[in-house]
Amino acid sequence: MNKHLHPIHDRFLQRADREHRLMQHSRVLWLTGLSGSGKSTIAQHLERRLYNEGYFPQALDGDNVRAGINNNVDFSDEGRRENIRRIAELSKLYVHSGIITINSFISPTAAIRQMAREIIGETDFIEIYINAPLEVCEARDVKGLYKKARAGEITGFTGIDAPYEPPENPALEIRTDQMSLHDSVRAIFEFIEPVIKYRRG
Amino acid sequence: MNKHLHPIHDRFLQRADREHRLMQHSRVLWLTGLSGSGKSTIAQHLERRLYNEGYFPQALDGDNVRAGINNNVDFSDEGRRENIRRIAELSKLYVHSGIITINSFISPTAAIRQMAREIIGETDFIEIYINAPLEVCEARDVKGLYKKARAGEITGFTGIDAPYEPPENPALEIRTDQMSLHDSVRAIFEFIEPVIKYRRG
Numbered sequence: 001m002n003k004h005l006h007p008i009h010d011r012f013l014q015r016a017d018r019e020h021r022l023m024q025h026s027r028v029l030w031l032t033g034l035s036g037s038g039k040s041t042i043a044q045h046l047e048r049r050l051y052n053e054g055y056f057p058q059a060l061d062g063d064n065v066r067a068g069i070n071n072n073v074d075f076s077d078e079g080r081r082e083n084i085r086r087i088a089e090l091s092k093l094y095v096h097s098g099i100i101t102i103n104s105f106i107s108p109t110a111a112i113r114q115m116a117r118e119i120i121g122e123t124d125f126i127e128i129y130i131n132a133p134l135e136v137c138e139a140r141d142v143k144g145l146y147k148k149a150r151a152g153e154i155t156g157f158t159g160i161d162a163p164y165e166p167p168e169n170p171a172l173e174i175r176t177d178q179m180s181l182h183d184s185v186r187a188i189f190e191f192i193e194p195v196i197k198y199r200r201g
Numbered sequence: 202m203n204k205h206l207h208p209i210h211d212r213f214l215q216r217a218d219r220e221h222r223l224m225q226h227s228r229v230l231w232l233t234g235l236s237g238s239g240k241s242t243i244a245q246h247l248e249r250r251l252y253n254e255g256y257f258p259q260a261l262d263g264d265n266v267r268a269g270i271n272n273n274v275d276f277s278d279e280g281r282r283e284n285i286r287r288i289a290e291l292s293k294l295y296v297h298s299g300i301i302t303i304n305s306f307i308s309p310t311a312a313i314r315q316m317a318r319e320i321i322g323e324t325d326f327i328e329i330y331i332n333a334p335l336e337v338c339e340a341r342d343v344k345g346l347y348k349k350a351r352a353g354e355i356t357g358f359t360g361i362d363a364p365y366e367p368p369e370n371p372a373l374e375i376r377t378d379q380m381s382l383h384d385s386v387r388a389i390f391e392f393i394e395p396v397i398k399y400r401r402g
Contacts, residue, residue, distance in 0.1 A: 047213075065294075086287075092269060093270070
C-alpha cells in the first residue's frame with residue numbers, strides 16, 4: 001500500500017475517457033428565460049430526444065436541485081446567487097463526468113449567468129435563451145405563480161417585481177410563442193449536435 | 202407549445218433507462234476512514250478498474266467537491282455536517298443518473314454517516330470502512346497533516362483532537378495496513394460486482 005499511496009496521476013480517469021465511453025462531447029446547455037417560457041418542458045423533451053439518439057444527458061431543474069442540494073437556500077438576492085453558484089459547480093462536475101447537462105433555471109440577471117459561465121468555463125457553457133413575451137408567460141401561468149405575484153402573495157417574482165435581463169448574445173434563442181415544442185426541441189438538437197457528436201482525436 | 206406545456210411524465214428519462222444504457226446498476230460506495238487510511242487512493246484505482254471492466258464510475262473527493270460546490274463550507278461542526286449533506290445530495294443525483302459513485306470522505310461520526318444514508322437511501326448507500334490503525338495513518342502522514350495537528354497548527358483533526366467513530370456494521374471492511382492497494386481494490390470490486398452487474402427486468 002505505502003509504495004503507491006501517492007496517486008499515480010496518469011492512471012486517473014479523465015474526462016476524455018468518459019466522453020469516449022459515452023461517445024459524445026459533454027457540454028452544459030444553460031436554458032434561461034421567464035417562468036412559463038417553457039424551459040423545463042423543453043429540457044425534459046430534449047433529454048429524451050438526446051437519449052433516443054444515443055447520447056447520455058441529464059436535465060437539472062428545480063425538482064431535483066432545489067429539493068435536494070439547494071434545499072437550504074432562500075430567495076434573497078444572496079440566496080439566488082448561491083443557488084446558481086451551486087448549480088454551476090454541480091454542472092461542472094457533470095460535464096467533467098462526460099455528461100451533457102441541460103439546465104433550466106430562470107437565472108434572471110446577466111451577472112448571475114456570467115458567474116455560471118465563469119465557473120463552468122467558456123467552452124462548456126452554452127447559453128440558450130428560451131424567449132416568450134411576459135404576456136404570453138403570464139397568460140399560460142402553468143403554476144399559478146403570476147397570479148400570486150400580481151396579488152402580492154409572492155414578492156421578488158421575475159418579470160413582475162424583479163427584473164429579467166435578456167441575454168445579449170445567447171448561443172441560440174428559441175421563441176416559444178412562435179414555435180411548437182417539437183420544433184423548439186429540434187432546433188436545439190440540431191444546433192448542438194455538431195458540438196456533442198463524438199470525434200476521435 | 203401550449204398543448205404540451207405540462208410535462209408528459211411517462212416520457213421522462215428514468216434511472217432505469219440510464220442504467221440500461223450504461224449496462225450497470227448504480228450505487229454509492231461510501232468510503233469512510235481516517236486521513237491517511239488510503240480512501241482516495243483506493244477510490245481512484247477502483248474507479249479505473251471499474252471503467253476498464255466496462256462500468257461507468259465517478260469518484261467524488263475533496264479535490265473535486267471541497268474546491269467547488271463546497272468551497273464556502275467551513276470546518277466547524279455545522280460546516281462539516283453541511284459538507285457531508287451536500288456530498289450526499291450530490292451522490293443521490295449521480296446515482297439517479299445511473300452512475301456508480303465512489304466517495305472518499307473521512308465522515309467521522311455515526312450520525313453524519315447516518316444522515317448520508319438517509320439522504321441517499323438504504324439500498325443505494327454502501328458503507329465501506331477503510332481501516333488502518335491511527336499509528337499507521339500517522340506514520341504515513343502523506344499530506345503532513347498529522348504533524349501539524351500534533352503541533353497544534355490544525356485543530357479538530359480527526360483521530361488527534363476530534364473523534365473517529367468506526368462503522369459498527371459496514372458492508373465491507375478493508376484493512377489497508379494488512380492488504381496491498383491492489384488487493385484492497387480487488388476486494389471491493391469483487392464485493393460490489395454482483396450488485397452493479399446489469400440484470401435485465
